[in-house]
Amino acid sequence: MGITERISGGEASTNRKTVMGLRKETIEGILWSLPYLAVFTVFLVWPAVKGLYMSLHTYPNKFDLTETEWVGIQNYVELFQDPVFYNAMEGTLLFVAVSVPALVILGLVMALGVNRDVAGKRTLRAIYFSPYVLTVAVVALVWGQVYSQSYGLINYYLGFVIENPPGWLTSPDLVMGSLAFMTVWWLVGFNFVIFLAARQSIPERLYEAARLDGATGWRAFRDITLPQMRNSVVFVVMVQFILQFQVFAQPYIMTQGGPSNSSDTLVYYLYRSAFSQQQFGYGAAMGYVLVAILILIAVINFKVIGDSNV
């Protein structure tokens, strides 16, 4: 780091060799990093390593977890033959397929709308972002009643339009879509404020120049707005893929994976395997498979939206 080198170089005392031939600045640097590095190592790096070990073992004694049995890749083999795993994968992918595009597109539309000449930008922003500060438990409690089949808000009004409105959380075909819709309400504000900041940082002169060339509306959007906002679009898509892929609390609180396992998800299954059935090795293996899938998704995302000239 050139900056500090010059500074400390100007002052002989900071560069003096001290303990065991280490410069004072080196010692200081390590000491200042140590508190975070200790927490980081114990609670993030070490579990990642330990997880690999656990995934290659079983724990025959549920009360004494020091008793382990080496099983090699058996946990992984079982996982890939496990119909519950595939069902949970299907549910997760469906949830991601509905929620992520909606979260990204609606967030973008809201940001471009608020960026225009509208009255009360601050009020709109405050309302759009506000559900993001709710805990998922509150979101689930409130939407449980909005969706309720017997006294729910949606079905009461829908009842005027169609006969026998469906059970949003009790129909296997609709449940994932309902959970995704609620999640969009909850989290779209995050994407909205990021897109808004990105849109506001595009220099207005680009649009003026385009207007002189006769490019407005859709063409300005395609040729200026999207390319200029590309980084934030890539960021939001990635973050939402990773987040929504790990969906857990919504089915855990609202449906327990039902009806007939139609709203089961990977993290929920991981949770049940490890913490209800005490299959720690199996749960750890699932954790590793999750990471592999997420890395794959990240790579695909970068290939699809990172390289092409959107």
Place this chain on the structure above:
Amino acid sequence: MSESTQSQSLRAYLSGDAVRSALLHVFLYGLALLMAVPYLYTISRSFQPNELLRDPRPYWIPPLVGEPITFEHYQYLLNNTLVVEWTINTFIIAGGATILIVAIDSMIAFSLTRLDWPGQGVIMGIILASFMVPYYMNIVPLYQIVSNLGLINSYWGVIMPAAASPLGVFLLYQFFRDIPEEYEEAARLDGFSTFQVYTRIILPLAKPILSALALFMFVYNWNAFLWPLLVLSNETAYTLPIGLVNLYQGNIDTPGLHMAVAILGSLPLFIIYLLFQGQIVRAVQMQGATG
């Protein structure tokens, strides 16, 4: 182009603009209203007796017969549940995690950007790479580690894993790196120690980003769900999100209670949001800008 056609197209352009602007306002405010519906619904229902709530017809404004408004749900929560204790627990956990995160993240960011020592590049690389580790992948081994450390059912069992998050390090690293060296140079010449440079130069300059990070981390940890659910199995140790869900699952047919607990559970954060909205939004936008 003659003058008359020019003014004509201008008029057409203007009127089209007005229509477009009106439609835009209708769309944006309609969306805002739709997004606010669950709030109004929750507030209104939290004050209605359960008999009224089981009626398929929603009462936005309670009917003026019988006893349309009741505080029984709130009274029940305050008298018969641990909702106050849960709020205190959540404050301690979210507050403790926030203080710890701001302290240790700013220290290492300072060390990695303002001090010069071998290996700092490698360390920053490892911290950046850890972004790829999804949080939930670690829960099984992490649970064992926390359990072996004897931290189950303790505040520290929730706080310490939260403090391992690399997000704050990353955000502060970028900010500290861009602070002009002149400030520090002058301070060093005045004989400031490293500690003084950190407390008197860097921290004051970084105040806006530190407060934004702190607020974001507070909100984030207040709302955390899965990890506290695993670590806190004792009812007196619950955070609000865990307590709410337990209460809900134990009283499935009491809609008024669910709404009242939803209000009590989100009120503290909503007040914080109303007061510090700008900084919380800023913290989110910083994440996007670095992406």
